[in-house]
Amino acid sequence: MGYLGLVLGTLVVILIPKLWRLLVQLTWRPYVTTKRFREQGIRGPAYKFLSGSLKEMNNIREASEGVVLDIHCHDISSRVFSHYTKWVSEYGRTFLYWFGPQPSICITDPEMVKQVLSNKFGFYGKEKQNPIIFALIGKGLVLAEGSDWARHRRLLNPAFTMDKLKMMTKTMAECTQLMIERWQSQAFDDEAQQKEVELSKEFQELTADIISHTAFGSSYKEGKEVFLAQKELMRHAVATLLKVQIPGFQYLPTSRNKQMWKLAKQMRNTLMKIIQARLKFRESGFGNDLLGLMMEACNCTSDYGGQQEHQSMNMDEMIDECKTFFFAGHEGTSHSLTWSMFLLSTNQEWQERLRDEINRECGEDIPNSNSLGKLKLMNMFILETLRLYSPAVMVQRKADKDMILGSLKVPKDTLLSMPFFLIHRDKEMWGADANEFNPLRFANGIAKAAKHPNALLSFSIGPRACIGKNFAMLEAKIVLAMILQKFSFSISPGYIHAPTAILTLQPKYGLPVILRPLNV
Numbered sequence: 269m270g271y272l273g274l275v276l277g278t279l280v281v282i283l284i285p286k287l288w289r290l291l292v293q294l295t296w297r298p299y300v301t302t303k304r305f306r307e308q309g310i311r312g313p314a315y316k317f318l319s320g321s322l323k324e325m326n327n328i329r330e331a332s333e334g335v336v337l338d339i340h341c342h343d344i345s346s347r348v349f350s351h352y353t354k355w356v357s358e359y360g361r362t363f364l365y366w367f368g369p370q371p372s373i374c375i376t377d378p379e380m381v382k383q384v385l386s387n388k389f390g391f392y393g394k395e396k397q398n399p400i401i402f403a404l405i406g407k408g409l410v411l412a413e414g415s416d417w418a419r420h421r422r423l424l425n426p427a428f429t430m431d432k433l434k435m436m437t438k439t440m441a442e443c444t445q446l447m448i449e450r451w452q453s454q455a456f457d458d459e460a461q462q463k464e465v466e467l468s469k470e471f472q473e474l475t476a477d478i479i480s481h482t483a484f485g486s487s488y489k490e491g492k493e494v495f496l497a498q499k500e501l502m503r504h505a506v507a508t509l510l511k512v513q514i515p516g517f518q519y520l521p522t523s524r525n526k527q528m529w530k531l532a533k534q535m536r537n538t539l540m541k542i543i544q545a546r547l548k549f550r551e552s553g554f555g556n557d558l559l560g561l562m563m564e565a566c567n568c569t570s571d572y573g574g575q576q577e578h579q580s581m582n583m584d585e586m587i588d589e590c591k592t593f594f595f596a597g598h599e600g601t602s603h604s605l606t607w608s609m610f611l612l613s614t615n616q617e618w619q620e621r622l623r624d625e626i627n628r629e630c631g632e633d634i635p636n637s638n639s640l641g642k643l644k645l646m647n648m649f650i651l652e653t654l655r656l657y658s659p660a661v662m663v664q665r666k667a668d669k670d671m672i673l674g675s676l677k678v679p680k681d682t683l684l685s686m687p688f689f690l691i692h693r694d695k696e697m698w699g700a701d702a703n704e705f706n707p708l709r710f711a712n713g714i715a716k717a718a719k720h721p722n723a724l725l726s727f728s729i730g731p732r733a734c735i736g737k738n739f740a741m742l743e744a745k746i747v748l749a750m751i752l753q754k755f756s757f758s759i760s761p762g763y764i765h766a767p768t769a770i771l772t773l774q775p776k777y778g779l780p781v782i783l784r785p786l787n788v
Contacts, residue, residue: 626753
């Protein structure tokens with residue numbers, strides 16, 4: 269009994285402080301944080317023990333699931349993160365809410381957003397991610413922090429210069445041509461000389477083909493295996509969103525966890541196989557695809573800060589960057605292409621204007637990097653698509669210390685949530701027609717399209733702005749230009765306008781479009 273009593277006493281000594289800290293985190297801290305923000309005029313939905321605002325959040329979102337919009341309505345706030353819209357109406361454009369016991373401040377002022385995203389000192393870091401997100405995209409450039417992020421960015425920058433990307437335009441065009449020829453064959457076989465195509469699925473396949481070829485070159489078939497595994501893993505990731513995370517639950521051998529472990533292992537093994545093959549034949553070069561350019565940069569010495577520095581990534585880091593290539597390269601771009609075709613299908617005037625510009629600058633030739641640079645109206649159109657239907661709907665950062673943001677005192681560990689879909693529709697920034705489709709607002713460039721030069725946030729801003737912006741813009745221009753050269757198109761009567769945010773913004777029921785070959 270003496271020994272047992274000693275053990276129990278030791279456990280009590282160890283557990284009581286931990287339980288006390290947990291109780292403080294779940295009760296006292298939310299009370300104090302709410303009080304401090306209320307004194308600054310910031311209100312929000314009430315904190316509920318353990319769940320925070322999640323129950324109210326999910327109830328509001330579930331109530332909006334049945335909302336269907338008119339095809340010419342671009343104010344998607346009533347469907348996408350509808351809890352933000354409700355809370356803005358009740359508490360103002362800056363408000364406090366809770367992810368479980370984690371406080372979060374919603375920020376919609378572009379100047380405050382700029383202060384957060386442009387900070388170069390690491391005061392606003394990334395929030396700790398759900399482990400499944402790491403399995404999905406790895407701890408690559410998107411999720412890396414501090415010196416690891418700086419090193420990865422230096423290594424990847426050479427692969428995303430315009431000179432390198434222009435070399436990939438031919439590959440992008442070849443993949444697109446195969447899709448177009450298949451569409452033409454299907455349409456010509458139809459008596460009506462037209463074909464209804466579900467474009468969201470088509471663009472998922474197309475962008476997976478493009479990133480497989482441009483990132484992995486001759487290993488593109490293995491790259492497609494990664495895409496399929498990542499797509500299935502993403503389905504599981506979505507199922508965990510907006511749920512209270514129980515510490516350690518991801519390590520339990522549930523059927524879902526076992527399936528995710530299997531998919532993550534499959535992705536890792538396939539990517540390792542691709543990378544090891546490149547290392548084996550390094551004497552002949554690593555290749556001109558994205559992976560090869562990254563590995564080349566990892567195999568050289570550079571002058572950084574006046575000092576010679578050998579740059580490198582280990583195997584795990586290279587695998588994680590490949591996951592990031594794939595997710596960003598096909599998920600975001602496929603949905604931006606989908607929304608572009610939606611807007612062109614419902615705005616026939618702009619479809620004709622873009623087709624006239626393409627015929628004038630490219631003729632019947634497959635567009636190349638030089639002719640794409642002359643498509644001014646196309647550029648304006650894509651920017652307006654990104655404003656209204658940005659695949660990335662929001663971004664979050666965490667205050668790593670007590671900060672002053674504008675006139676707001678932000679306590680350490682507070683999340684800062686910046687919803688793009690609200691900022692992009694702010695009438696004070698964009699004018700009375702903020703909810704309307706008007707590409708000409710970008711006639712004088714991004715900086716002059718709104719009252720604040722950083723009001724368009726689709727690729728983020730600051731040092732962590734999307735490194736793949738030029739890749740995505742180039743790909744979108746090539747695909748849209750080649751489709752417009754060969755087809756006219758209109759929205760299918762069966763289309764239901766119900767944008768939804770599942771990691772990225774996408775049409776809930778897909779995008780069926782009727783394609784009609786030109787020059788038949």
